[in-house]
Amino acid sequence: MARVHDRGGWPGAGPIDRFEHPLSWWEKRMDAITTLLMTPEKRVLRVDELRRAVEDMEPAAYERCAYYERWLHAVETLMAEKGILTREEIDRKVKELDARP
Amino acid sequence: MHDDSHDDRHVPPAPDHDPTDFEKRVEAVQALLVEKGILTADEVRRAVEEMDSxxxxxxxxxxxxxxxxxxxxxxxxxxxxxxxxxxxxxxxxxxxxxxxxxxxxxxxxxxxxxxxxxxxxxxxxxxxxxxxxxxxxxxxxxxxxxxxxxxxxxxxxxxxxxxxxxxxxxxxxxxxxxxxxxxxxxxxxxxxxxxxxxxxxxxxxxxxxx
CATH class of the missing domain: 3.90.330.10 (Nitrile hydratase alpha /Thiocyanate hydrolase gamma)
Incomplete structure (x- = not known):
């Protein structure tokens, strides 16, 4: 059976939703952060690693998540693997930012 | 693009909703990567502008x-x-x-x-x-x-x-x-x-x- 990301010919696919939402400020940031980490100057990530981390998502989460939520998940996973950021650190930073007046 | 608008673009536009978990985590990841010297807010802004072009x-x-x-x-x-x-x-x-x-x-x-x-x-x-x-x-x-x-x-x-x-x-x-x-x-x-x-x-x- 094909893995969840391997969609070609996936059974049960329905009509294509052609609504196009303009990317939000935050989606553009997520895109920019990810691509910056992959530039030849930084080389913190490689595109194949990004894909692997997206493809390894739990199938139901993969299907549920919006596009840049998958990228966020992958970047968090890879930063943890590389010892650059832990999820706990990110959780703490979220709380810290939340506590801003 | 005028230079004087650049600083404003480091800051998200006034939200029309409470920040989502996604938005909070993106902000947190960026803040941590900046703290660790892996990227700068300016680089992120320029990368967004470049993609927009x-x-x-x-x-x-x-x-x-x-x-x-x-x-x-x-x-x-x-x-x-x-x-x-x-x-x-x-x-x-x-x-x-x-x-x-x-x-x-x-x-x-x-x-x-x-x-x-x-x-x-x-x-x-x-x-x-x-x-x-x-x-x-x-x-x-x-x-x-x-x-x-x-x-x-x-x-x-x-x-x-x-x-x-x-x-x-x-x-x-x-x-x-x-x-x-x-x-x-x-x-x-x-x-x-x-x-x-x-x-x-x-x-x-x-x-x-x-």
């Missing part, structure tokens, strides 16, 4: 040149990245771009069944439907049905080729030049080339009636 209009310029200049078209088909750079367009570091020409006999349509690979260095962000599970699933098994959904009904005698992109190889469709455009200059021709025609889910627009 990449649009289908760039692809339309490339196609219009290919329509009027057969030698350029030959170079585009041989090595798209190099030919594109002749027009002063830089497509960034990622991926090979392969151009595929639509003719009276062959119609190409592009997908990335595994993800969302797209010549984003030239055309900018891919549209939502291009990244959707349904498009990725269906266009490889029923391309004519999908094209019909997009309003494009092809002659049964036209061969359809579906090009499945990878991270390392991304496709640009050169739509067929519409008839009745023989007198048009490059700029006017470019206005007929839509994003969807560069993906192959549409043809170039016919010239307006005169």
């Amino acid at each position: 990449r649009t289908p209009a760039q692809g339309a310029r490339v196609v219009a040149r290919a329509w009027v200049d057969p030698a350029f078209k030959a170079r585009l088909l041989a090595d798209a990245k190099a030919a594109i750079s002749e027009l002063g367009i830089t497509v960034g570091f990622d991926a090979t771009i392969v151009a595929a020409e639509n003719t009276e006999r062959v119609h190409h349509v592009v997908v990335c069944t595994l993800c969302s690979c797209y010549p984003r260095g030239l055309l900018g962000y891919p549209p939502d439907w291009y990244k959707s599970l349904n498009y990725r699933s269906r266009v490889v098994v029923d391309p004519r049905g999908v094209l019909k959904e997009f309003g494009l009904v092809l002659d049964p005698n036209v061969e359809v080729r579906v090009l499945d992109s990878t991270a390392d190889m991304r496709y640009l469709v050169i739509p067929a030049r519409p008839s009745g455009t023989e007198q048009m200059g490059e700029e006017e021709l470019a206005s007929l080339v839509t994003r969807d025609s560069l993906i192959g889910v549409a043809e170039a627009r016919p010239p307006a009636m005169r």
Whole structure:
């Protein structure tokens, strides 16, 4: 059976939703952060690693998540693997930012 | 873009909703990567601006040149990245771009069944439907049905080729030049080339009636 990301010919696919939402400020940031980490100057990530981390998502989460939520998940996973950021650190930073007046 | 607007762009626009978990985590990840010296807020802002400057209009310029200049078209088909750079367009570091020409006999349509690979260095962000599970699933098994959904009904005698992109190889469709455009200059021709025609889910627009 094909893995969840391997969609070609996936059974049960329905009509294509052609609504196009303009990317939000935050989606553009997520895109920019990810691509910056992959530039030849930084080389913190490689595109194949990004894909692997997206493809390894739990199938139901993969299907549920919006596009840049998958990228966020992958970047968090890879930063943890590389010892650059832990999820706990990110959780703490979220709380810290939340506590801003 | 005026310099005095730059500082403002480090700060998100006034929200019209409570920040979502996604937004909070993106902000947290960026803040931590900045603290650790891996990237700067300015680099992120510039990367967003750079992506915003990449649009289908760039692809339309490339196609219009290919329509009027057969030698350029030959170079585009041989090595798209190099030919594109002749027009002063830089497509960034990622991926090979392969151009595929639509003719009276062959119609190409592009997908990335595994993800969302797209010549984003030239055309900018891919549209939502291009990244959707349904498009990725269906266009490889029923391309004519999908094209019909997009309003494009092809002659049964036209061969359809579906090009499945990878991270390392991304496709640009050169739509067929519409008839009745023989007198048009490059700029006017470019206005007929839509994003969807560069993906192959549409043809170039016919010239307006005169």
